[in-house]
Amino acid sequence: MKPLVLFWHRRDLRTHDNVGLAAAVSSGHPVAGFFCFDRSILDHLPVDDRRIGFIHSELQRVSQEYQAAGGTLLTQYGSPLEMLQSTVKELAESGWSVVAIHTNRDYAPYPVKRDSEVASWCNQEGLTFQTHDDHVILPPEAVLKDDGLPYTVFTPYSRKWHKTLEAAERRPLEEAKVTLKGHTAPLTKKSGHLPSLSDMGFDGQVATPSQWQAFAKRKPDPDVLVKYAERRDTPSVVGTSRMSLHLRFGTVSVRSLAKQGFQKSEKWLTELIWREFYQAILHHFPHSASDAFRAKYDRIPWRHDDAHFSAWCAGKTGYPMVDAGMRELNATGFMHNRVRMVVASFLCKHLLLDWRLGERYFAEKLLDFELASNVGGWQWASGSGCDAAPYFRVFNPESQLKKFDPKGAYVQKWVPEWGTPAYPEPIVEHKMARQRAIDTYKAALAGA
Ligand SMILES: Cc1cc2nc3c(=O)[nH]c(=O)nc-3n(C[C@H](O)[C@H](O)[C@H](O)COP(=O)(O)OP(=O)(O)OC[C@H]3O[C@@H](n4cnc5c(N)ncnc54)[C@H](O)[C@@H]3O)c2cc1C
Incomplete structure (x- = not known):
């Protein structure tokens, strides 16, 4: 049996300047790349999820980079642990003995748990499982x-x-230099080819670069x-x-x-x-993914109002800066940071809706969705996070508009009917909503 090292790509879809891949290569054994489309995540995504299209398109590039160096990127669809197990078995059947798996760390709760399960299995099998800091x-x-x-x-x-x-x-x-050429394994693959988007139940249209136009540049x-x-x-x-x-x-x-x-x-x-x-x-503080970072903020009696939530999602609140932001998000998968702060504050304070509703909506729509920054941003806006804005500081969406979009150029781009009778009236009155938020927060935090 010939020894082989697997490098498991996750949040690092590149073969250059990659700490874990550089370490795998320097092990001295031939290296093959591995990627798994994780069904426990994919099964919850809509068929037109643009992020899957982006990942798929990037994997084609990474695969070509391996091929150009005489190597292979093995790609699977399923549960990462099971797919690693079956890949190691299949490689053994073709004469390759996987001696180590290298990967770059992901610090969020689910990946930490997943990696510890993979580490235990590797330990049982006598395989080295080595993680690196790259992200x-x-x-x-x-x-x-x-x-x-x-x-x-x-x-x-x-x-x-x-x-x-x-x-x-x-x-x-310092750059983690990777020289793949001369360090890859000439695998004859039976499985491990890149599954098509439709094989995984997604709409193939999502893999066109126009879908991530907002992020077209790589530098x-x-x-x-x-x-x-x-x-x-x-x-x-x-x-x-x-x-x-x-x-x-x-x-x-x-x-x-x-x-x-x-x-x-x-x-x-x-x-x-x-x-x-x-x-x-x-x-x-992994609890902060779903609970208030500062526990007493979970005492806030959030309102339940489907109509207000739907108006916020659709960009029809009657507040131009909020509406422009939500429409930009819905159309492009991106929203400017200043506007993210305004729409998030509006949801938690003006509408007094649970920050988790907004966090989940962003998670569905943002191409750049990243749990740590998203939860951080939302808990900052709702006041419940570490180092958050004090609860009584309520952004005034009209003043934010005057300050950051004084000529209305941003709003006009996304809300063309702004200023015409077709534009909706505000769904809540600012003064009332601001005072309601302050009073509700104050009472809840005092334990009343
Ligand atoms: C409610 C809310 C939700 C957010 N959700 C996300 C999210 O899911 N994913 C995400 O990457 N960012 C999130 N952010 C942070 C920020 O809005 C985006 O990172 C930024 O708008 C991305 O655009 P950019 O790359 O042009 O950023 P730039 O301004 O050019 O910043 C460069 C990089 O720094 C990082 N960054 C910038 N601002 C922040 C910040 N406030 N917190 C953490 N990292 C930051 C990002 O990686 C960004 O790409 C959120 C902010 C808020 C207020």
Whole structure:
């Protein structure tokens, strides 16, 4: 039997600058790539989910990269543990003995559980299971307070993040070089070919690049980075990098982006650190995926109002900035960060609807949906998160419009009937809704 190492791709759909793949290659044994479309996730997605189209299209590219180096990307559809088991068995039947599986860590609750099950099976089978940190510059346990506890406030976390990186002489920013050529296995595959989207029950149309137009570029525009601090809050211009989808699926390396942040925009680098902060929060406090980070916020008696929720989803609340944001989301799978804050605050405060409803709606619609940042953003808006906005600070959607879209360019793009009789009246009156939110929060938090 010839020894073989598998590299399991998950949030890292690339063969360059990849810590785990570089480690697999340096093991000295031939390497094959592995990816599993996880049915426990896919079975809950609509047939036209654009993220699956994106993943599928990226896997074709990754597969070609393996092929160009004389290797193979094995792709399966099912439960990752079962698919790894059957792949290892099938490879053994064709003379390859898998000696190790390498993969990059994913810090969210479900992947942590999945990986620990895979690790136990590998242990029983005498296979090495090795995980690596690739998805972030500094993993959750690398940035802790002096007493060893996790940070729950961003500013000191960010300070420690910089201090830790400098103490490591910025080595975590270095490219993890991968040379696949000469290190791959010439597998003769029986199974493991890329399943088609329709094989998995999805609409094939979702795999066209126009579906993720908002994220068309793979490199941040240098001009956007240089002007980031002044333009990041203007939704009518492309003043942010649009890297979130690529960071989510690892189609770009966070190391290459962070280096650009150091060179071109400290403010932008800070956003990448926010991303790592939220990854760390979810990792250390997994309950926050579904419960309020600060438990007393789960005492808020959220309203139940299907009509208001539907109006919010459809972008028909009568508040132009909210409606433009929701329509941008529904049409493109993207929403500008400033507008995400406005629509989220509107749902939790003006409509007094449970933040989890909004979080799940974003999870369905955002191409860049990422549990840690989404939950972090929603709990920030609802006031229940770590380092969140105080509950009594209620965004005024009209003032936000005047400040961040003074000429109405963003609103006009997404709400063409704005200013005509066809545009709906506000579904709630601002003054009343603001006071209702403050009174309700105050009473609930006081334990009344
Ligand atoms: C309610 C709400 C929900 C959100 N849900 C998500 C989500 O599911 N996935 C997601 O990636 N981001 C989420 N964000 C954060 C932010 O809105 C997006 O990352 C950003 O709009 C993506 O656009 P960009 O790539 O042009 O960002 P840029 O402004 O160019 O920022 C660069 C990168 O930094 C990271 N980043 C920026 N802002 C934040 C932030 N506030 N929190 C964490 N990371 C940040 C992202 O990875 C982003 O790609 C959410 C924010 C809010 C308020």
